[in-house]
Amino acid sequence: xxxxxxxxxxxxxxxxxxxxxxxxxxxxxxxxxxxxxxxxxxxxxxxxxxxxxxxxxxxxxxxxxxxxxxxxxxxxxxxxxxxxxxxxxxxxxxxxxxxxxxxxxxxxxxxxxxxxxxxxxxxxxxxxxxxxxxxxxxxxxxxxxxxxxxxxxxxxxxxxxxxxxxxxxxxxxxxxxxxxxxxxxxxxxxxxxxxxxxxxxxxxxxxxxxxxxxxxxxxxxxxxxxxxxxxxxxxxxxxxxxxxxxx
Numbered sequence: 001x002x003x004x005x006x007x008x009x010x011x012x013x014x015x016x017x018x019x020x021x022x023x024x025x026x027x028x029x030x031x032x033x034x035x036x037x038x039x040x041x042x043x044x045x046x047x048x049x050x051x052x053x054x055x056x057x058x059x060x061x062x063x064x065x066x067x068x069x070x071x072x073x074x075x076x077x078x079x080x081x082x083x084x085x086x087x088x089x090x091x092x093x094x095x096x097x098x099x100x101x102x103x104x105x106x107x108x109x110x111x112x113x114x115x116x117x118x119x120x121x122x123x124x125x126x127x128x129x130x131x132x133x134x135x136x137x138x139x140x141x142x143x144x145x146x147x148x149x150x151x152x153x154x155x156x157x158x159x160x161x162x163x164x165x166x167x168x169x170x171x172x173x174x175x176x177x178x179x180x181x182x183x184x185x186x187x188x189x190x191x192x193x194x195x196x197x198x199x200x201x202x203x204x205x206x207x208x209x210x211x212x213x214x215x216x217x218x219x220x221x222x223x224x225x226x227x228x229x230x231x232x233x234x235x236x237x238x239x240x241x242x243x244x245x246x247x
Contacts, residue, residue, distance in 0.1 A: 002098050004132070005030040005072035006080065008051075009064045013082035014040040016166070021049040023085035023164075027095055028078065034068040042082075061147045065140040076101070078132045079149065083166045084110070090161025094132060097159060104154030105133035111162040114224055115170060121217030122228040129163065130156065145184045171227060178235045185235075186242035194244065201240035209233035 006028045010017060021031055031051040035043050036058035043053045054071060058064055069077055076098060080086075086094070090108055097106060109126040111118050119125065130149045138151035168174040189197065212218050213229035221228070 001029040002027050002095065003074050004028050004076035004078055004098060005032055005074040006078050007032045007068040007072055008080055008082055009034045009068050010038060010042050010082050011036040011058060012038045012040045013042045014045055016082040017042055017046050018049050019085055020080055020082050021046065021051055024078065025050055027091060030072065030074055032068060032071050034064060034071065060144045062140045062142060062144055065147060069135060072135055075135055076132065077135050080131065085164045087162045087164055090159060090163065093159040093161045103157035104137040105130050105151050106157045106159050108159045109162050110165050112165045112167045114168050114228055119221060119228060121220055122225055123212040123216045131163065143188050145181045174231055178231055182235050182238035182242060185239035186246060189239065189243040190246040192243065194247065197240045197244050201237055205233045205237035208236050
């Protein structure tokens with residue numbers, strides 16, 4: 001076992017949590033789950049898979065992920081979402097780099113899946129994420145729900161292999177997530193000027209679709225590619241439209 005902690009935040013992730021833990025448990029010495037009072041058996045499944053489970057009311061992705069980070073006992077932390085797994089190549093890369101780390105944090109590519117199929121277009125790949133880092137070298141920031149880990153200082157490296165992200169099992173799951181994220185983002189943006197919000201609503205949503213569908217190969221994925229690109233653009237539109245309505 002390597003001296004690093006896997007941390008995961010959860011809410012009703014009974015379909016995902018076991019596979020997420022299983023993809024890492026053979027190489028890490030500590031597995032932590034911070035659950036937002038799931039109403040399914042997420043916590044029981046996580047404990048059975050070898051995780052220490054804690055609970056806290058959810059008040060934002062950034063806030064919850066920072067709490068999970070602070071629970072870790074090891075100096076090195078790997079953060080995953082419950083619907084993510086490590087590829088075998090990425091497991092090997094982590095094993096190798098932690099034998100003699102030369103950076104304070106490591107990026108890795110994330111391969112997003114739609115309906116169980118990997119999507120390397122639509123702006124979804126390589127989708128690099130800083131997910132392995134020294135515990136005290138940074139913190140989660142960004143803007144909910146689109147968080148990112150930010151180092152205070154220091155250098156970063158890059159690992160071979162992919163985080164396998166089983167994003168949406170079907171179109172209904174994608175629509176549900178877009179509604180949720182649009183509402184959170186609207187709340188975050190409601191204090192911006194009406195001119196800013198209107199401009200972003202009209203132009204950013206339009207150019208999001210053009211960029212992802214035509215210039216980032218969404219068109220190559222047929223109807224699934226169109227759905228992914230259109231719904232990404234729709235989320236941009238909705239978050240600014242709903243921010244205007246909140247004013």
